[in-house]
Amino acid sequence: MCKSYKFVEIQIIMSKQGYIARYFNIVRKLSQQKYCSFEDLNSFLEEEFEMMKVYDDTLEFNFSKRTLQRDIKEIRTILGIDIVFSRANKGYYIEQDDYGSDFFLKTIEEINSFSALKLTNSLENVVYLEKRQPKRAEFLPEIIQAIQKKNKIEFNYLKFGESEETTRKVNPIAIKEFNNRWYLIAEDQETIKNFGLDRMTKLVTLNERIGKKIAFDYEEKYQHCFGIIAPNTEExxxxxxxxxxxxxxxxxxxxxHSSQHIIKRSGDKVHIGLKVYITTDFISEILSMGRFIKVLEPQLLKDRIKEHLDDLNKFYQ
Known part of the structure; x- marks a missing residue:
């Protein structure tokens, strides 16, 4: 059933995209400042609005507490983020009731930081975005909302190299971006796994709730990872x-990687150290730098790089 909204008292006159931009600006402000007063929020939104108005002088700004209450409801519906007012601290804040909230807020800001700039097409000759967009990015809002609401999700999944989809029913935990692809981190049959959104179809949020607290430490699991692959047993x-x-x-x-550091500088050469898992993702990154990089340690990585180069050489013979 299609919802019909009557904005009799419209305080901000702009397109539907403009409303969405305002929602994300509210979330962005409250993620940076807890217990933000209406006056502070109003000033922040007005500054953002003025930037848009430079390119479209037909826009008008009149923000009220009633507008904010309506926005709060929409933010809860669209993003699954609860914004409440603290009388004791005289300000609005994002209610965080699980260990992943900060991560999701940063992710939401990242998703929309550049797209918000182009909402009115006002900066299309100033900001140029990559036209190659990841597939299934439209699943992100629903997945984020399911994580926040602690609902299970179900989707069809096709692994690379396989011809038949499988149906997965999982407990979503977080989302992660790497190399212009989005991944879902989820518990699947008691095991933490990664699922590429570009390989999903028919994703639905189930009414079934996650009835337990999942033991997951993002920093610990991905501390030594380059990319998305996180070995369970390797050091x-x-x-x-x-x-x-x-x-x-x-x-x-x-x-x-975050562990990267300079070991020494000698003439026109620099030795760089880092502590990571030796994964396909990391090997591919080293290979992408060609003759401008040389592996000194460990021997395992040197051997795997050599194997790839030997195979590549044979391929072009």
């Missing part, structure tokens, strides 16, 4: 890489 390795001075400058501005 991480101390990796030493030799890179050119120019390549080192790139890696210092965008580190391969």
């Amino acid at each position: 991480p390795y101390d990796v030493v890489l030799e890179v050119s001075k120019k390549q080192a400058a790139y890696l210092e501005t965008l580190p391969l």
Whole structure:
């Protein structure tokens, strides 16, 4: 059944996309400032609105407490995020009742930070976004809401290399982005697994609730990961890489991993150290830098790189 809304007292006159932009700006502000007064929130939204108005002077701004209450209801419906008012602290805040709330707020901000800039097409000649978008990103809001509400979800899943889909009923825990792809971290038959959203179809949120607290520590599980693969039994390795001075400058501005550090600088060469799992994701990243990087340690990584290069050489013979 289609919902019909009557905005008799419209305080912010803009497109539907404009309303959505306001919702995310409210969430962004409250994720940065707990117990935000209506006055502070109003000032923040007005500043954001003025940026949009530079490119569309037909927009008008009049924000009221009634508008905010309506927005709070929509934010709860669309994002599954509860915003409440604290009389004791005289401000609005996001009610966080589970261990993943901060992660989800950061994810929501990341999802929308650039798309919000183009809501009115006002910056299309200033901000250029990658046209290659990940498939099934439309599942993100529903998955986030299911996680916040602690509901099970069900979907059909097709693994790479297989021809038949399987139906998965899982306890969703979190979402993770890597290399322009989104992944669901979920408990599937008592095991924590990753599922690529681009391989999902027919996703539905079930009425069945998750009746337990799932033991999951994101930082612990992914502490030594590069990418999405998190081995359950392997130990991480101390990796030493030799890179050119120019390549080192790139890696210092965008580190391969949080453990990355400079071991030494010698002439035009720089030795970089990090502690990671030796996974396909990490090997692919090393190979992508070609002749500008050399693996010094461990031997296992050197051997696997050599195997890939040998196979590649045979492929082009």
